[in-house]
Amino acid sequence: MNRIRSLVLVAPVLAFGACATPAATSAARVRWEPVVVWEGDSGFETVKVGRPDSSDPDLQIVGVDQAGHMVHVAFHGGVAPAAAVIYENHSEMTGLCIADADPEVPGEEIYAGCYEPGQDGVGGNVVQVVKAGGGWRARRIFDAGAYVHGIAAVPPATPGGPVRLVAATYANELHVLTPHAGGTWTSSLAYGGPRTFADPQPKDPRPRMKDVVILRDPAGRAPHEAFAVVAGGDVVYADLDRPGSAKVVHQEEGGYGRVCVDEASGAYACGYWGRVQHFVRDGAGGWKFDVIDEEGKSSGLRGIVTGRFPLPGTRGGDAPLALYGFHALCRLLVEGEAGYDPVTIFRDSGRGHTQIAADLVPGNDADEIVLSGYSKKIVVLVARR
Numbered sequence: 001m002n003r004i005r006s007l008v009l010v011a012p013v014l015a016f017g018a019c020a021t022p023a024a025t026s027a028a029r030v031r032w033e034p035v036v037v038w039e040g041d042s043g044f045e046t047v048k049v050g051r052p053d054s055s056d057p058d059l060q061i062v063g064v065d066q067a068g069h070m071v072h073v074a075f076h077g078g079v080a081p082a083a084a085v086i087y088e089n090h091s092e093m094t095g096l097c098i099a100d101a102d103p104e105v106p107g108e109e110i111y112a113g114c115y116e117p118g119q120d121g122v123g124g125n126v127v128q129v130v131k132a133g134g135g136w137r138a139r140r141i142f143d144a145g146a147y148v149h150g151i152a153a154v155p156p157a158t159p160g161g162p163v164r165l166v167a168a169t170y171a172n173e174l175h176v177l178t179p180h181a182g183g184t185w186t187s188s189l190a191y192g193g194p195r196t197f198a199d200p201q202p203k204d205p206r207p208r209m210k211d212v213v214i215l216r217d218p219a220g221r222a223p224h225e226a227f228a229v230v231a232g233g234d235v236v237y238a239d240l241d242r243p244g245s246a247k248v249v250h251q252e253e254g255g256y257g258r259v260c261v262d263e264a265s266g267a268y269a270c271g272y273w274g275r276v277q278h279f280v281r282d283g284a285g286g287w288k289f290d291v292i293d294e295e296g297k298s299s300g301l302r303g304i305v306t307g308r309f310p311l312p313g314t315r316g317g318d319a320p321l322a323l324y325g326f327h328a329l330c331r332l333l334v335e336g337e338a339g340y341d342p343v344t345i346f347r348d349s350g351r352g353h354t355q356i357a358a359d360l361v362p363g364n365d366a367d368e369i370v371l372s373g374y375s376k377k378i379v380v381l382v383a384r385r
């Protein structure tokens with residue numbers, strides 16, 4: 001543990017507000033500044049944002065890495081970040097979700113998809129980590145039988161109803177986990193797909209479900225539909241309130257890395273071979289997509305997020321999407337007359353594996369981007385004006 005150190009590099013995060021205004025003739029210049037909030041000894045699998053420490057009014061960052069460290073970053077709007085390891089699994093963790101699901105726990109809990117402690121490649125389960133007194137407490141809530149690489153929370157279907165979790169596994173399964181009074185959890189299988197794929201990637205078979213999100217309902221109901229992507233190339237849709245509804249809606253050559261919801265009732269997905277797709281409902285119960293960017297076969301995309309991302313320089317305007325991946329680039333996708341154009345705002349020191357966006361720094365009229373991967377660092381990109 002002593003090899004891990006927190007880098008409290010607090011650049012003058014909020015100091016820009018105090019700077020003298022440049023000459024009135026120049027437009028406001030935007031510069032994306034990388035702020036390193038943690039450097040560990042292993043590559044990070046996933047980062048998420050939430051409030052698992054309810055005593056901290058600010059949004060916090062949680063990351064899980066390949067050596068089994070769960071890191072909590074109290075970001076404090078960038079003024080005085082402080083980070084610590086709050087759980088050690090001694091083997092890889094990837095699936096990650098921060099949600100107020102368990103009625104027995106006040107505030108938000110952290111859920112992580114883990115291998116058996118100390119045994120990489122063995123089993124697969126979900127561990128709940130919660131703030132308790134001055135420390136953190138962990139307990140297993142679900143044995144998936146296969147590695148859980150993605151977890152998403154499903155809002156209550158009715159006021160006062162349970163918040164459920166969806167766990168996406170390396171056995172190409174979607175499990176729905178429901179909490180109950182007394183701290184027990186029950187599960188049901190929403191989807192079980194093929195275990196083998198005729199896949200050109202070298203690691204066959206690849207029934208590995210990599211990411212899952214919960215779609216917005218087109219009629220404004222509480223969200224109830226899962227959208228998941230598989231390394232073998234499947235896009236899986238499942239209405240969690242309609243057993244038997246799950247189906248594959250597309251097969252992508254090269255397989256998938258990540259998925260995120262759009263501003264309506266659709267989703268964006270990014271493929272390992274670099275295609276970025278926008279999936280929308282076709283009006284007949286099915287799905288269709290547009291390809292909005294192609295980053296190339298070697299890009300190994302591992303991140304797609306929506307948000308309000310100011311364009312760098314003096315051109316003005318915001319981009320609605322950001323990408324990240326093995327090409328180690330964080331790129332904004334800017335909507336132009338002939339589609340989307342990528343604009344690189346950050347080059348990492350290692351392959352990118354995880355990215356999330358949130359309004360972590362108040363007052364800069366922008367969302368921040370948290371990213372990590374093989375650099376072993378958690379970096380927050382902050383737009384300075």
Ligand SMILES: [Ca+2]
Binds near residue numbers: 359361363365
């Ligand atoms: Ca902000």
